[in-house]
Structures are given as structure tokens and as C-alpha cells.
Amino acid sequence: xxxxxxxxxxxxxxxxxxxxxxxxxxxxxxxxxxxxxxxxxxxxxxxxxxxxxxxxxxxxxxxxxxxxxxxxxxxxxxxxxxxxxxxxxxxxxxxxxxxxxxxxxxxxxxxxxxxxxxxxxxxxxxxxxxxxxxxxxxxx
Amino acid sequence: xxxxxxxxxxxxxxxxxxxxxxxxxxxxxxxxxxxxxxxxxxxxxxxxxxxxxxxxxxxxxxxxxxxxxxxxxxxxxxxxxxxxxxxxxxxxxxxxxxxxxxxxxxxxxxxxxx
Numbered sequence: 260x261x262x263x264x265x266x267x268x269x270x271x272x273x274x275x276x277x278x279x280x281x282x283x284x285x286x287x288x289x290x291x292x293x294x295x296x297x298x299x300x301x302x303x304x305x306x307x308x309x310x311x312x313x314x315x316x317x318x319x320x321x322x323x324x325x326x327x328x329x330x331x332x333x334x335x336x337x338x339x340x341x342x343x344x345x346x347x348x349x350x351x352x353x354x355x356x357x358x359x360x361x362x363x364x365x366x367x368x369x370x371x372x373x374x375x376x377x378x379x380x381x382x383x384x385x386x387x388x389x390x391x392x393x394x395x396x397x398x399x
Numbered sequence: 400x401x402x403x404x405x406x407x408x409x410x411x412x413x414x415x416x417x418x419x420x421x422x423x424x425x426x427x428x429x430x431x432x433x434x435x436x437x438x439x440x441x442x443x444x445x446x447x448x449x450x451x452x453x454x455x456x457x458x459x460x461x462x463x464x465x466x467x468x469x470x471x472x473x474x475x476x477x478x479x480x481x482x483x484x485x486x487x488x489x490x491x492x493x494x495x496x497x498x499x500x501x502x503x504x505x506x507x508x509x510x511x512x513x
Contacts, residue, residue: 268422268425271421272418272452275452289483290483290486293452293486296452297452297453300420300421301455304420304454308421357459358428358460358462358463359455359456360455360458360462360491362459365455366487366490
């Protein structure tokens with residue numbers, strides 16, 4: 260599945276609903292689905308606020324399913340992250356004036372099983388996340 | 400997202416309905432702050448029972464309102480019964496500084512009991 264959206268905040272809910280619909284073929288629990296929606300929302304919001312800094316750009320969302328594992332990639336071609344380690348620290352935000360909680364990456368890490376963040380200044384950011392659906396494993 | 404507000408004594412009661420994300424927090428923040436300051440209120444109750452989605456933008460919104468209430472020596476509490484909303488609230492540590500109740504009456508009584 261591949262989805263390209265304009266970096267507008269109205270598209271955040273659209274992006275998470277599309278990924279949730281794609282994930283639903285794995286018959287996830289309500290909690291698993293909610294985790295995925297939240298993680299996607301965080302990644303897309305980051306792309307809009309930090310990647311493109313509210314300027315117009317394209318956010319690319321790709322998702323694949325293999326067995327009982329879903330992989331989701333959220334990519335922007337925005338400004339990139341200078342210090343990924345720092346950006347991932349809980350409560351750290353580069354935009355405190357916007358009342359951001361600084362919890363975005365922490366939420367993604369907590370709600371997903373894997374999280375890899377790649378970024379290059381001036382070239383954008385790629386967030387790769389994966390989750391294994393235990394609801395399916397338990398049934399088998 | 401729908402926001403309904405109610406003022407009871409010096410409490411601003413804000414009921415959220417729908418999805419609270421980056422997009423919807425912007426409008427909620429302006430509406431809550433203008434009611435809170437224009438009516439010179441000190442306490443706030445955030446009713447999240449009808450939220451079916453919240454991400455860390457919602458955490459940021461609540462943290463900001465917490466700061467505003469503390470600045471005025473007021474109190475802020477959360478009313479919530481939704482497990483997925485509770486999960487992110489707990490994860491963020493917000494529930495260590497803000498009390499959570501299952502209904503509005505309890506939230507008001509809880510404050511009186513302190």
C-alpha cells in the first residue's frame with residue numbers, strides 16, 4: 260500500500276484511517292488498531308510540523324504486511340533532523356512555543372514493536388515502524 | 400471533533416467528542432483559553448469520555464492547560480473512561496500530576512474533598 264498526501268493537518272486523520280483499514284485484514288484487536296493509528300498519527304504530524312514546518316510538501320506512507328507483521332514507512336522530503344538521538348528523547352521538543360509535548364517518538368516506540376528513524380539534513384526523514392499482531396498468533 | 404463547554408461556578412467544563420490530534424487541538428486550544436480567561440475562571444475539567452482517538456498532540460494540549468490552571472492557583476482534572484485514551488495519558492506521566500475521574504460529579508467532589 261502506498262499513499263501520498265499533502266502536508267496538511269486535515270490529512271492526519273485520513274492517513275491513520277487508511278493505514279488502519281489496510282491493517283484490519285490482519286484482524287487486529289481494538290487495542291492493536293488503536294496503537295497503529297496513534298503511531299501513524301505521530302509520524303505524519305512530525306512530517307507536517309517539523310519536516311515541512313507547515314510549508315507544502317508531500318508525505319509518503321507505505322505499508323506492507325508479511326504474515327502477522329505490518330511494516331509502515333512514513334517519509335517526508337523536508338528539512339531533516341539534526342540530532343536524531345535528541346529528537347527521540349521523551350519530552351524533548353524543538354518547538355516548545357507550539358505546546359508540543361515532545362512525546363511523538365516515545366509514543367511510536369511504545370506502541371510499535373520496532374522503530375527506525377533515518378534522516379539527513381535538507382533531505383528529509385524516513386520513519387520505519389513495525390508491529391506484530393499477536394491476536395493472529397494466538398488464534399493459530 | 401466537537402467541543403462543548405459549560406461553566407459551573409468557577410469551573411470550566413470542556414467535553415471533547417471525536418478525535419483529538421494536531422489538527423483539532425489548534426481550535427480546541429483557542430476556544431478553551433478564551434472561555435477560561437474571558438470568564439476569569441480558575442478550575443477546569445476536561446471530559447474525554449467521548450473521545451475515540453487521542454495522540455501526543457492531545458497530551459500537549461492538556462499539559463498547556465495544566466500550566467495555565469496552576470498559574471492561577473486553580474485545579475484541573477480529567478474525566479475519562481476510555482482505555483486507549485487512558486493508555487496514552489498514563490504513558491505520558493500526566494496522570495501523576497492530574498487526577499482522573501469517571502464522571503463530572505466525582506471530579507468536582509474530588510476537589511472539594513482535598
